Amino acid sequence: MSHRTIDIIGGGPAGLAAARLIKLTDPDAAVTVYERASSNTSTFGFGVGLTGATMKNLTAADPHVAERVREASYAGHRLTLRGSEGDVELHGARNLAIGRATLLAVLADAARDIGVRLQMGTRYEMTESSADVIVAADGANSEARGKLETELGFSVEHGRLHFMWCGVDFATDTAFFTSKGHGDAQFVAHAYPYAADRSTFLIEADEVTWEAAGLATNDAAVEKGGTDEKSIALLEEVFANDLQGRRLLTNRTRWARFPTVSLERWHTGNVVLIGDAAHTAHYTIGSGTKLAIEDGIALAEALAENRDVTAAFSAYEEARRPAVDRFKLLAARSQTWWETFRNRSGRLPEEIALSYMTRAGNLTIADYAREYPENARTALRHLGEAPVSEPERLDDWVLSRPGPDALAQAESREVHTPPAGPDVRTVTWANRNPTSAAADRLLEEVAADTDRCTTVITGPEDPADVGARLDLAERLRVDASRPVVVEVPVASRPMAAAAVAARRCDAIVTTA
Numbered sequence: 001m002s003h004r005t006i007d008i009i010g011g012g013p014a015g016l017a018a019a020r021l022i023k024l025t026d027p028d029a030a031v032t033v034y035e036r037a038s039s040n041t042s043t044f045g046f047g048v049g050l051t052g053a054t055m056k057n058l059t060a061a062d063p064h065v066a067e068r069v070r071e072a073s074y075a076g077h078r079l080t081l082r083g084s085e086g087d088v089e090l091h092g093a094r095n096l097a098i099g100r101a102t103l104l105a106v107l108a109d110a111a112r113d114i115g116v117r118l119q120m121g122t123r124y125e126m127t128e129s130s131a132d133v134i135v136a137a138d139g140a141n142s143e144a145r146g147k148l149e150t151e152l153g154f155s156v157e158h159g160r161l162h163f164m165w166c167g168v169d170f171a172t173d174t175a176f177f178t179s180k181g182h183g184d185a186q187f188v189a190h191a192y193p194y195a196a197d198r199s200t201f202l203i204e205a206d207e208v209t210w211e212a213a214g215l216a217t218n219d220a221a222v223e224k225g226g227t228d229e230k231s232i233a234l235l236e237e238v239f240a241n242d243l244q245g246r247r248l249l250t251n252r253t254r255w256a257r258f259p260t261v262s263l264e265r266w267h268t269g270n271v272v273l274i275g276d277a278a279h280t281a282h283y284t285i286g287s288g289t290k291l292a293i294e295d296g297i298a299l300a301e302a303l304a305e306n307r308d309v310t311a312a313f314s315a316y317e318e319a320r321r322p323a324v325d326r327f328k329l330l331a332a333r334s335q336t337w338w339e340t341f342r343n344r345s346g347r348l349p350e351e352i353a354l355s356y357m358t359r360a361g362n363l364t365i366a367d368y369a370r371e372y373p374e375n376a377r378t379a380l381r382h383l384g385e386a387p388v389s390e391p392e393r394l395d396d397w398v399l400s401r402p403g404p405d406a407l408a409q410a411e412s413r414e415v416h417t418p419p420a421g422p423d424v425r426t427v428t429w430a431n432r433n434p435t436s437a438a439a440d441r442l443l444e445e446v447a448a449d450t451d452r453c454t455t456v457i458t459g460p461e462d463p464a465d466v467g468a469r470l471d472l473a474e475r476l477r478v479d480a481s482r483p484v485v486v487e488v489p490v491a492s493r494p495m496a497a498a499a500v501a502a503r504r505c506d507a508i509v510t511t512a
């Protein structure tokens with residue numbers, strides 16, 4: 001038993017989960033959570049989704065809290081992609097959703113019950129602290145991190161989409177995605193129920209929509225801490241059918257761009273960062289709360305096993321880095337998919353569904369076809385009739401389809417030597433952001449190059465680099481209307497086959 005004093009900045013999921021677990025494993029520690037909001041109901045955001053994996057990990061670490069969270073959650077919704085050409089049902093009742101305020105109330109009560117002190121309405125000042133350990137769990141805009149940026153090796157990249165996190169006062173009958181608008185102004189909504197009388201209704205606008213709908217002007221007129229009433233009124237009109245005529249619920253709601261936070265080190269001196277303060281992953285893979293809670297679990301374990309604070313912090317970081325890095329990569333690809341959503345307009349809903357489900361690179365065509373055989377059959381029709389019925393043979397079927405007309409040299413979708421000749425441009429791409437300014441410049445160059453028709457993209461073999469090439473290929477083939485062939489190592493063949501199936505690229509060159 002340690003008699004350590006532990007100050008936790010932030011009563012979000014990370015701070016509260018860590019507080020309870022640290023106190024459980026070390027009852028003599030004096031654990032205090034400082035939360036600047038005066039109550040859990042004044043928190044930002046509406047509902048968050050919790051996956052089966054999150055609940056499994058929470059159950060293993062803290063069955064009591066897992067059970068309380070499960071009881072307070074809303075279960076059982078399907079996921080529907082509402083397209084202009086019809087709807088596609090994606091999957092059933094696997095995920096739970098819970099109001100953020102409810103989740104925080106459950107976590108706060110469970111922490112308080114075992115002796116954690118909660119100081120609500122208190123903004124923490126690090127300089128005034130004499131604690132043995134300071135846990136910065138103060139979210140994506142962490143002030144604590146701001147004071148230690150250099151020591152921690154901080155960087156942030158803002159996404160291109162503008163989003164608004166709203167709610168509605170009824171439970172939508174399914175979770176759904178839909179795109180609505182007028183002319184160039186096309187908004188995307190992600191909605192899901194999280195209580196009998198509440199749903200999250202998150203809306204995105206890409207840069208074309210931002211310009212076309214004049215959203216910058218609306219945004220500029222909003223005061224600090226205010227709600228963008230003009231944009232809300234516009235969105236209520238655009239999504240009137242989906243909203244069933246109801247109003248959007250807001251809570252200091254305005255357009256934002258998602259910040260992807262990365263740190264070279266998650267601790268310095270007696271300060272350790274957890275949750276969004278240490279790392280963020282785009283909300284479209286719904287895993288920020290999961291990562292935040294799992295950080296709390298790992299930090300409590302590391303502090304229990306190591307008397308030396310620095311050793312404990314290192315053990316925590318070592319345990320968590322691999323999982324966090326993996327989710328960051330999945331999230332980055334998912335973010336790109338949503339940033340380029342417009343590029344898939346006009347496609348069959350089944351094709352969009354296949355593209356959506358394989359967007360992050362962790363699901364193969366076989367995985368998809370096993371679960372949705374009919375959808376897969378329709379989605380693959382652009383490659384020819386009658387795909388094989390055994391899902392595990394689909395990669396070979398897809399890659400053996402005849403090459404597209406525009407690629408005269410390719411007898412199938414998989415070639416073993418890259419196309420060559422005066423009409424071929426070969427690009428080596430090692431940038432993992434396919435929507436970066438460098439990618440925009442490449443797009444312009446390719447579109448302006450009337451001599452060379454086909455683009456071959458090559459680059460490093462790491463799956464994260466391959467994923468970025470495939471996503472860049474989709475931008476090139478849609479925006480610059482050129483056939484694109486992507487070089488992939490044989491280990492990434494399933495991901496590449498899914499990319500051909502989802503029209504991210506026209507063909508692949510596999511290398512040993």
Ligand SMILES: Cc1cc2nc3c(=O)[nH]c(=O)nc-3n(C[C@H](O)[C@H](O)[C@H](O)COP(=O)(O)OP(=O)(O)OC[C@H]3O[C@@H](n4cnc5c(N)ncnc54)[C@H](O)[C@@H]3O)c2cc1C
Nearest residue numbers: 010012013014036048049124138139275276283288289292
């Ligand atoms: C639009 C959107 C949708 C999302 N949807 C999902 C989803 O469906 N599923 C999911 O798992 N995740 C989702 N997330 C991510 C999730 O909200 C975060 O990853 C999660 O809340 C991180 O928890 P945290 O405790 O690290 O930080 P936070 O939840 O941000 O909590 C930080 C807390 O610190 C407090 N604080 C800040 N500074 C101070 C200070 N100086 N003193 C005292 N207190 C302070 C804040 O008031 C806040 O309560 C979404 C995020 C966004 C932006």
